[in-house]
Amino acid sequence: MIAALLFATAALPSGPIDFKARDMRIDPQERRVFLEGDVQLARDDLKVTGQHAVAEYAKARPAARTKGRGKGVRGEAGIGGQTVERFIVKGNVHVERGTRTADGEQGVVDVPGQTLVLTGTPESPPVVRDGSETLSGDRILLRLDSEDVDVIRPRVVLKRSLAEEGSARPTPVKVEAEHLVLLKAKQLARFNDDVVLRRGDAVARSPRMEARYDADGQLTRLELRGGVDVRQGDRRATGQSADYDPHARTLVLLGDPKLYDQGDVLTGDRIDLALDSKEVRVERARGRLRPEIHRDEKGLQ
Amino acid sequence: MGSQTVRAVLGLLSPCLASACGTPVNPTVSAISTQVDAPDLSLHGVAFARLSEGQVVARGTADRLDYRRAGGRVVASHGAGVVYPLPGTSLAQFGTVRFVANDVDGEVPNRRGTASGNVRMETTRGDSATTERIECEGDLLRSNVPVAAKGPGYRVEANGLLAKTDGSSIKLTQGVKGQLDVEGRR
Numbered sequence: 001m002i003a004a005l006l007f008a009t010a011a012l013p014s015g016p017i018d019f020k021a022r023d024m025r026i027d028p029q030e031r032r033v034f035l036e037g038d039v040q041l042a043r044d045d046l047k048v049t050g051q052h053a054v055a056e057y058a059k060a061r062p063a064a065r066t067k068g069r070g071k072g073v074r075g076e077a078g079i080g081g082q083t084v085e086r087f088i089v090k091g092n093v094h095v096e097r098g099t100r101t102a103d104g105e106q107g108v109v110d111v112p113g114q115t116l117v118l119t120g121t122p123e124s125p126p127v128v129r130d131g132s133e134t135l136s137g138d139r140i141l142l143r144l145d146s147e148d149v150d151v152i153r154p155r156v157v158l159k160r161s162l163a164e165e166g167s168a169r170p171t172p173v174k175v176e177a178e179h180l181v182l183l184k185a186k187q188l189a190r191f192n193d194d195v196v197l198r199r200g201d202a203v204a205r206s207p208r209m210e211a212r213y214d215a216d217g218q219l220t221r222l223e224l225r226g227g228v229d230v231r232q233g234d235r236r237a238t239g240q241s242a243d244y245d246p247h248a249r250t251l252v253l254l255g256d257p258k259l260y261d262q263g264d265v266l267t268g269d270r271i272d273l274a275l276d277s278k279e280v281r282v283e284r285a286r287g288r289l290r291p292e293i294h295r296d297e298k299g300l301q
Numbered sequence: 302m303g304s305q306t307v308r309a310v311l312g313l314l315s316p317c318l319a320s321a322c323g324t325p326v327n328p329t330v331s332a333i334s335t336q337v338d339a340p341d342l343s344l345h346g347v348a349f350a351r352l353s354e355g356q357v358v359a360r361g362t363a364d365r366l367d368y369r370r371a372g373g374r375v376v377a378s379h380g381a382g383v384v385y386p387l388p389g390t391s392l393a394q395f396g397t398v399r400f401v402a403n404d405v406d407g408e409v410p411n412r413r414g415t416a417s418g419n420v421r422m423e424t425t426r427g428d429s430a431t432t433e434r435i436e437c438e439g440d441l442l443r444s445n446v447p448v449a450a451k452g453p454g455y456r457v458e459a460n461g462l463l464a465k466t467d468g469s470s471i472k473l474t475q476g477v478k479g480q481l482d483v484e485g486r487r
Contacts, residue, residue, distance in 0.1 A: 016480040024457065026471040028391050033481070055481055083454045083482045111483040 017084070018042045021053070031057035033084075041087060041109070045098055046144070048107060048116070051091025058085040058112075085111050093118065095142070102128040102140065114145040125155075137180065147184040154180035154191070158211065158219055158246075171276075173222075173246070174198040177209070187213045197222065197244070202232040202275045204242060204251065219246045228253060230273065235280075236260040237271055250274050257282075264289045340367035340376070347377070359384045363405070373409035380405040380416070392468035396425030413438045428452030432462070440466045448473060454482035 022037025035053040042048075087109040095102040095116065104118035104126030118126035118140045127136045128149065137151035158173040178193030189211040197204040207226035214220050222244035230237040230251060240255020250272050257271040259280060266280075266287035273280055343365065350360040361382035368375050381401045386392035403418025417434040430450035436443045444462040450473075451457070457479030464471040 016482050018478070018480050020476075020478040022474075022476060024459065024473040024477040026473075028394060028468060028471070035477075085483065 016043075017087075019053075031059075033057075039089060041089065045096075047096040048087070048089055048093065048109065050089035050093040050107065053087055053089045055084045056086040056088070058083055087111075097142075100128065100130045102126065102142065104140070109144075114143060116142040116144060118142070147182075149180075149182040151180040151182075153178055156180070171200045175209070175211075187215070189213075195224065197224070199275055202230065202251075202273075204228060204230045204244075206242070221245060232273070232275065232278065234262055235278075237273060239271065248274075249276050259287075341370045342368040344368075357385065358387070373411070375405070375407045375409060375414075377405040379403060386468070390467060394426070395428055395468065399423045407437075411438075424452070426453065435462065437466065442466060445475075456480045
């Protein structure tokens with residue numbers, strides 16, 4: 001999903017917003033216009049629909065003449081007294097832009113800020129889709145002047161990390177965090193605060209994580225930083241940082257890495273965890289092993 | 302908004318016509334035979350004004366204006382009016398409001414009227430609106446035919462209008478579409 005969002009269409013151009021609705025109520029005193037019933041807002045490749053919308057006008061300010069507009073005085077009155085600076089759309093809000101769509105219960109278009117913020121309910125959180133890819137969260141901010149996206153408490157499946165040859169049903173990588181920022185220019189997804197990465201029975205926790213993509217939108221690396229705690233079954237590993245290679249499907253722990261496996265404690269310069277085979281490789285290993293605990297385990301090499 | 306002027310025109314016509322007609326004439330003693338629906342007063346090349354506290358708050362013209370005392374009915378052709386909104390009112394932000402219509406038909410006592418035929422409103426702020434028919438009743442304006450309006454920062458087409466004559470509420474109805482200019486980047 002993130003890869004698709006990082007490689008979506010061009011930025012929003014300038015120009016007036018087209019609208020359609022069943023009714024339009026103008027409130028000059030409050031400097032607002034209310035659009036009611038099957039509201040549509042469109043500006044080039046951006047389309048926003050909903051049941052109701054409020055267009056809020058900028059506060060009055062001294063008019064300044066604009067070059068090339070002989071008649072008009074820019075910044076003077078629109079219907080409600082100024083040009084519109086914010087649209088609030090409510091009720092089954094649907095957003096389309098290029099190949100990307102988004103849905104929520106409320107959408108706020110901040111034109112000067114060039115943002116569109118989608119919110120929903122706990123039962124129906126806002127969602128962004130790009131093809132089959134889906135990203136949801138408590139609050140989704142879409143930048144209108146770039147393809148960047150800012151998500152509060154994202155819930156995302158890294159589908160483009162699923163290139164697992166010969167596997168009928170690839171194991172999805174799911175990520176939860178308090179905050180996600182998608183930065184298109186850097187081909188980067190930055191997760192912050194209580195990041196939880198789940199892949200099969202493996203769960204990694206870290207304060208922050210960056211997902212990096214190549215030019216084709218394929219995930220190339222996950223970088224967990226600020227202290228990492230990984231659990232898979234009875235096994236636990238910790239380190240200052242960890243890198244996940246989606247092709248090799250290995251997690252490499254660095255920075256005083258430690259592996260706890262039942263009574264065993266291993267440390268080394270680097271610990272590689274193969275998430276599928278559950279094989280562990282420790283460089284310059286040292287530690288304490290308690291073989292008697294593993295006496296009844298089958299298949300232990 | 303344009304038809305708010307209808308009300309204003311009706312309002313300013315009322316005292317003017319009352320004084321122009323003078324004492325009621327008993328038709329039974331009329332020396333002149335007139336057609337049944339003849340107006341009690343018919344004026345050509347009419348110009349009138351409404352004063353409030355020594356100031357002109359509205360004025361208007363009409364090619365022809367017929368007044369019938371029965372029902373206080375006024376029929377004007379090629380009417381035009383100008384309203385100067387009082388400062389602080391909702392209408393004041395639009396500046397002077399000018400209004401023209403091919404035909405105006407009203408009942409002054411009932412504060413009811415209809416403007417039809419290329420009804421057009423313009424304001425000094427740069428707003429303009431056109432429709433083929435608009436009705437005024439009390440403080441309400443209503444149109445059930447297409448309305449087109451444009452001005453600084455907007456353009457809108459609708460299939461109906463419902464508004465208050467003081468400009469405090471303007472509702473375009475029955476399907477609207479148009480454009481709104483948006484504030485640029487901060």
